[in-house]
């Protein structure tokens with residue numbers, strides 16, 4: 001399958017070229033070039049932009065900005081993002097992580113999108129040329145999106161408040177059975193004052209465990225107090241079935257792994 | 265299909281070719297330039313047989329478009345031996361029976377090379393992690409892990 005690649009120095013020019021039929025944006029290419037190699041004829045041409053800001057990581061003033069072309073490897077080795085490294089290292093093997101971009105992960109269908117699960121828990125904003133939207137709005141509308149994502153931004157959390165877990169069958173790397181990211185703020189007595197939980201593989205794209213988030217408020221992280229949250233962890237989920245696990249299995253093990261993450 | 269120019273350094277020598285736009289680096293290396301050391305196993309990113317080193321980083325050449333490597337410094341397993349003398353990793357793979365059919369070997373060696381370039385004395389876990397994107401259907405992996413550890417040991421003896 002022949003592909004044509006057009007490279008532009010600015011996002012503006014690349015965006016204009018992206019409007020042509022059959023054209024897709026090229027991030028690291030781990031999904032889109034693979035699709036072309038597999039004979040996906042819906043992609044006939046690729047565009048990319050080389051604007052340096054797309055590859056920049058900025059941590060300042062309590063905010064983190066990741067350019068859309070930033071790779072998982074760059075995040076995993078960034079000294080100020082060590083707390084986020086487990087989510088970046090959850091993506092593929094070493095070569096994939098040198099290629100896989102933040103922007104591409106936002107579009108990756110389940111069982112992929114492990115890093116986007118972390119961004120969902122972190123309440124990131126997703127920026128494009130025409131403005132910024134909350135990640136949930138972005139994920140809901142991503143299939144119709146025709147503009148280049150330029151960056152994601154989120155507030156730098158207190159390191160101990162972020163937790164991430166990916167469950168896979170093959171170690172050390174393998175496709176997700178599920179992934180979970182949680183951002184938990186706690187009062188001095190240990191009770192949870194706010195909770196945001198992102199789930200991967202529980203739908204075709206990352207989703208929040210809203211019922212569990214609500215049930216956790218006012219609880220301390222003990223087996224007894226988190227039980228009501230685990231009991232509602234499955235609310236609203238529609239897990240995927242693939243060769244790694246069935247929807248039934250994923251639903252069965254979600255509360256177990258959420259419990260482990262919360263009690264870790 | 266329009267031809268586009270690509271130019272990069274491959275194992276120390278300058279290469280310039282006209283290729284079809286959208287050609288993968290794997291295809292360009294094997295079928296245009298004639299370096300058949302990167303292997304095409306799956307073309308899906310899953311086997312690692314096509315691994316090469318681009319600007320010091322391990323990459324899957326089957327998922328990399330050659331045009332995106334303009335100006336890059338590329339290393340493949342074909343360029344490791346010097347003056348007819350095998351690279352310590354190549355020697356260690358032979359000595360440890362870490363290569364059987366050999367199809368995975370060039371990719372394994374590339375993955376091991378980026379590891380040893382950054383971490384000259386890796387732990388076993390670090391070796392396993394570094395090779396985790398590469399599949400071998402013959403050896404059962406243990407001889408490969410031992411070969412990488414042994415190449416690291418012989419490197420450190422040479423330095424000492």
Ligand SMILES: Cc1cc2nc3c(=O)[nH]c(=O)nc-3n(C[C@H](O)[C@H](O)[C@H](O)COP(=O)(O)OP(=O)(O)OC[C@H]3O[C@@H](n4cnc5c(N)ncnc54)[C@H](O)[C@@H]3O)c2cc1C
Nearest residue numbers: 025027028029030031032092101103104107113114149309
């Ligand atoms: C062997 C293998 C293992 C993998 N393992 C994992 C894993 O464990 N976890 C995981 O999450 N993923 C995994 N992936 C999937 C993939 O590598 C990642 O999701 C990666 O982050 C995708 O990013 P990319 O830059 O390579 O995307 P690309 O392939 O470049 O793009 C993917 C899609 O997103 C669009 N896109 C990319 N960037 C932008 C942008 N800035 N603006 C607008 N559209 C954009 C593209 O047009 C395309 O439709 C794996 C893939 C392979 C091949």
Ligand code: FES
Nearest residue numbers: 305306307312326
């Ligand atoms: S051929 Fe590239 S990973 Fe298999």
Ligand code: FES
Nearest residue numbers: 364368400401402
């Ligand atoms: S030696 Fe045959 S695949 Fe590894």
